Amino acid sequence: MSMLEVRNLSKSFGSTEVLKDISFTVNKGEVWAIIGPSGSGKSTLLRCINQLEKASGGEINVCGKEMLIKNDNGKTVYAPSSVLRDIRLNIGLVFQNFNLFPHMNVLRNITEAPVRVLKKNRAEVEKVAMELLGKMGLADKAKSYPCELSGGQQQRVSIARALALQPEMLFFDEPTSALDPELTGEILKVIKDLAAEGMTMVIVTHEMGFARDVADHIIFMEGGVIADEGTPEELFGENASERTKQFLSRFKNN
Amino acid sequence: MSGEEIKKVFMILLEYLGPTLKIFGFTLLYSIPLGMIVALLKMCKFKPVSWLTNIYILIMRGTPLMLQIIVAYYAVPMLKQNENLPAFVQSILSGVNIQNENFMFNAVIVAFTLNYAAYFAEIFRGGIESIPKGQYEAAASLSMNKFQTFFHIILPQVVKRVVPASSNEIITLIKDTSLANVIAFAEITLKAKQQMQTYSSLTPLFIAGLFYFVLAMILTVISAAIEKKLDYYK
Numbered sequence: 375m376s377m378l379e380v381r382n383l384s385k386s387f388g389s390t391e392v393l394k395d396i397s398f399t400v401n402k403g404e405v406w407a408i409i410g411p412s413g414s415g416k417s418t419l420l421r422c423i424n425q426l427e428k429a430s431g432g433e434i435n436v437c438g439k440e441m442l443i444k445n446d447n448g449k450t451v452y453a454p455s456s457v458l459r460d461i462r463l464n465i466g467l468v469f470q471n472f473n474l475f476p477h478m479n480v481l482r483n484i485t486e487a488p489v490r491v492l493k494k495n496r497a498e499v500e501k502v503a504m505e506l507l508g509k510m511g512l513a514d515k516a517k518s519y520p521c522e523l524s525g526g527q528q529q530r531v532s533i534a535r536a537l538a539l540q541p542e543m544l545f546f547d548e549p550t551s552a553l554d555p556e557l558t559g560e561i562l563k564v565i566k567d568l569a570a571e572g573m574t575m576v577i578v579t580h581e582m583g584f585a586r587d588v589a590d591h592i593i594f595m596e597g598g599v600i601a602d603e604g605t606p607e608e609l610f611g612e613n614a615s616e617r618t619k620q621f622l623s624r625f626k627n628n
Numbered sequence: 629m630s631g632e633e634i635k636k637v638f639m640i641l642l643e644y645l646g647p648t649l650k651i652f653g654f655t656l657l658y659s660i661p662l663g664m665i666v667a668l669l670k671m672c673k674f675k676p677v678s679w680l681t682n683i684y685i686l687i688m689r690g691t692p693l694m695l696q697i698i699v700a701y702y703a704v705p706m707l708k709q710n711e712n713l714p715a716f717v718q719s720i721l722s723g724v725n726i727q728n729e730n731f732m733f734n735a736v737i738v739a740f741t742l743n744y745a746a747y748f749a750e751i752f753r754g755g756i757e758s759i760p761k762g763q764y765e766a767a768a769s770l771s772m773n774k775f776q777t778f779f780h781i782i783l784p785q786v787v788k789r790v791v792p793a794s795s796n797e798i799i800t801l802i803k804d805t806s807l808a809n810v811i812a813f814a815e816i817t818l819k820a821k822q823q824m825q826t827y828s829s830l831t832p833l834f835i836a837g838l839f840y841f842v843l844a845m846i847l848t849v850i851s852a853a854i855e856k857k858l859d860y861y862k
């Protein structure tokens with residue numbers, strides 16, 4: 375079952391085209407990694423699907439709901455805001471810089487959206503939040519403030535925060551890029567555990583080894599287009615395109 | 629001045645602490661919410677609104693508060709004499725009763741509120757603009773609407789950031805209340821001036837100064853306590 379369909383997506387900032395004709399389909403339970411040099415449009419792609427950026431053209435379908443469509447006049451239009459809000463609830467997003475709410479403790483960071491947006495009972499949400507924190511190994515940090523946590527701990531809280539809305543899909547925008555190298559492991563482990571549970575995920579990452587390990591499909595982006603695409607075996611194997619090999623070789627060397 | 633006289637002057641000034649605090653209190657009550665509204669208007673993406681707001685702020689900050697108090701007090705009676713004004717302006721003016729015993733106080737509050745709202749607006753705008761974009765994006769990714777994002781995510785963080793600058797304004801305000809004496813509004817400074825003439829002595833002015841000094845100290849202590857209370861996160 376397809377969870378995310380992107381067709382001919384394009385995005386321009388002024389006259390600069392940052393995404394050109396992007397198409398791919400993510401099925402339930404799949405893990406997709408998006409790799410590529412900086413400035414290749416990876417994050418912009420994720421942000422367009424997440425409605426943080428407005429796409430310029432193309433179509434996006436999330437969990438069977440049309441989010442972005444071409445209308446009869448051939449113009450690209452967004453669904454009504456109530457549908458967009460619904461769609462957004464299907465996707466959890468984890469940011470590079472965590473973006474936790476600094477004035478709220480860990481528990482409150484996680485419970486705020488379910489209580490305010492979904493109007494759920496606070497006590498019930500707190501129970502779910504504590505379970506999520508337990509899963510992240512942070513049960514003892516529920517009353518701590520984000521500033522008291524390490525980067526890795528903050529990122530795990532932000533994953534728990536996204537999961538608390540029970541999304542169908544989880545997106546990661548370079549989840550380990552702001553972390554010290556010794557802290558990336560704990561985040562990658564959490565993502566692997568989620569993959570093992572069958573969570574559908576799209577991960578923009580610079581961790582090539584991780585992408586190879588955890589992803590079912592890898593998209594290699596360059597200059598705003600999908601330069602190469604396939605299973606890890608295909609992209610990291612001998613038959614990959616020259617450009618992909620060249621890009622990946624830079625990571626193998628260091 | 630004898631000890632007895634000093635005590636008498638002190639009691640008179642103490643009586644006019646009320647009007648001074650009334651200017652202070654009502655100005656804060658009105659200018660803080662108005663300042664927040666003005667800050668949001670200045671950040672409005674519809675440019676004419678932003679420009680008009682900017683002109684208002686420029687005038688309020690670019691002209692003396694004392695002058696503004698004089699204008700606020702004399703504008704209505706003066707304009708009432710002008711028969712060439714458009715009808716709707718005249719009908720608004722006729723609605724203001726300048727014989728009302730509160731008219732002078734109201735004029736003072738209007739001037740102080742409009743002036744301080746401009747200063748607060750700039751402080752609040754700085755505070756709002758200093759909140760990282762990521763906070764809005766995180767809230768959006770959690771499907772919070774604009775209202776929830778502003779009141780539960782942004783505003784609490786803005787409050788912490790604007791407390792030091794706002795305390796500064798608030799301490800200035802308690803001293804600025806003395807400007808109301810320019811239209812003979814009876815508050816501490818006006819009374820101190822009268823007592824100075826009565827006794828041909830500077831002592832009443834020093835007593836008045838002591839009142840403002842103590843008030844400023846109290847406000848300093850309160851603002852330090854608020855800053856400390858908000859220090860539970862970085």
